[in-house]
Amino acid sequence: MNSLTDEQLVTNLRHGMTDAFEELYNRYKRLIYTFCLRLSGNRFLAEDATHDSFLKMYQNIQTLDDTLAFRSWLYAIARNQVYKNLKKERSNGELDEDTAWSHDTPLTLTESKDTSTIVVHCIDGLKPEYKEVLILREYEQRTYAEIAAITGDTESSVKSRLFKARRALAEELGPYFS
Amino acid sequence: MNHTYFQELISLHIDNELTDAQSAELFAHLAECNPCRSFLKTTMIIRSHIAHNQLADVPQSLDRRVLGFREQILRPAARNARLAPLWWTRISIPLPAAASLAFLIVFCSLLFAPIVASEKDNSAKPPAEAITNIPPEIQKQLELYR
Numbered sequence: 001m002n003s004l005t006d007e008q009l010v011t012n013l014r015h016g017m018t019d020a021f022e023e024l025y026n027r028y029k030r031l032i033y034t035f036c037l038r039l040s041g042n043r044f045l046a047e048d049a050t051h052d053s054f055l056k057m058y059q060n061i062q063t064l065d066d067t068l069a070f071r072s073w074l075y076a077i078a079r080n081q082v083y084k085n086l087k088k089e090r091s092n093g094e095l096d097e098d099t100a101w102s103h104d105t106p107l108t109l110t111e112s113k114d115t116s117t118i119v120v121h122c123i124d125g126l127k128p129e130y131k132e133v134l135i136l137r138e139y140e141q142r143t144y145a146e147i148a149a150i151t152g153d154t155e156s157s158v159k160s161r162l163f164k165a166r167r168a169l170a171e172e173l174g175p176y177f178s
Numbered sequence: 179m180n181h182t183y184f185q186e187l188i189s190l191h192i193d194n195e196l197t198d199a200q201s202a203e204l205f206a207h208l209a210e211c212n213p214c215r216s217f218l219k220t221t222m223i224i225r226s227h228i229a230h231n232q233l234a235d236v237p238q239s240l241d242r243r244v245l246g247f248r249e250q251i252l253r254p255a256a257r258n259a260r261l262a263p264l265w266w267t268r269i270s271i272p273l274p275a276a277a278s279l280a281f282l283i284v285f286c287s288l289l290f291a292p293i294v295a296s297e298k299d300n301s302a303k304p305p306a307e308a309i310t311n312i313p314p315e316i317q318k319q320l321e322l323y324r
Binding site: 022025029030031033034037043047050051054055115116119120123137138139144159160162163166167169170173174177 | 185186189190193195216217219220221223224225227228233234235236237239240241243244245247
């Protein structure tokens with residue numbers, strides 16, 4: 001089972017071979033959980049989102065058109081699940097287009113921490129639409145096309161959001177690194 | 179000078195998404211622009227720190243939940259063998275439905291309580307005909323018993 005590709009496992013799962021589900025889960029659980037954790041910043045929410053993502057993956061496996069796109073499809077499910085869970089928790093989900101921060105990230109609060117922690121803290125502070133593209137690009141090493149497929153957006157929008165996210169981070173962390 | 183345009187090119191450059199012509203244009207600009215050089219440097223430092231981050235450990239509870247789902251949903255035989263007892267089953271009712279049901283129970287209990295009470299009182303007393311229709315020998319026995 002370990003030697004099978006994702007496409008083969010998806011095909012097996014579609015034919016009712018339940019061992020394929022366990023193999024796909026073991027193959028992707030850390031990636032999806034980490035992605036949900038980075039996106040939500042909350043381990044309980046990440047656990048719920050990961051759990052729900054794999055359930056939806058199983059329930060909708062027949063609707064996956066291209067088995068080669070399984071990875072992006074699973075990430076898209078996880079991303080939507082995180083937002084769904086976040087929406088449940090937040091009463092005011094209004095997004096302000098002018099700023100990239102979801103809350104204040106004062107550098108003075110992070111002076112005692114190491115640099116990597118400060119960077120992660122600042123990324124956590126970004127608004128979801130900026131954070132998600134940065135996470136998918138920098139942590140998950142996804143291409144622009146894959147990010148566009150996961151977020152249901154265009155590549156030009158992905159490029160634009162990535163730039164805005166990086167500029168926001170550079171403005172926040174620039175003084176720290178100089 | 180349009181820093182935004184060149185900083186967008188920097189963002190594409192670190193993702194290896196620039197054409198040769200765009201790269202040449204960017205580096206010509208970087209040679210003479212301090213803010214854009216600073217942006218490139220900071221962005222590269224941020225990337226180097228992100229690269230050190232590793233995958234998180236999955237909590238065991240997640241394994242139990244997802245693979246438990248597999249046992250229960252994907253294998254019907256296993257699901258039937260492991261049905262949870264009724265008192266472990268969580269009954270989920272929408273709040274308006276639950277409130278309506280509670281109201282209905284209270285309303286009905288108030289509405290029918292006097293009728294039930296009066297029926298109880300009536301049932302305690304035997305009807306007069308029932309007493310008069312008792313055969314004489316049984317009436318005698320009853321008298322003796324009393």
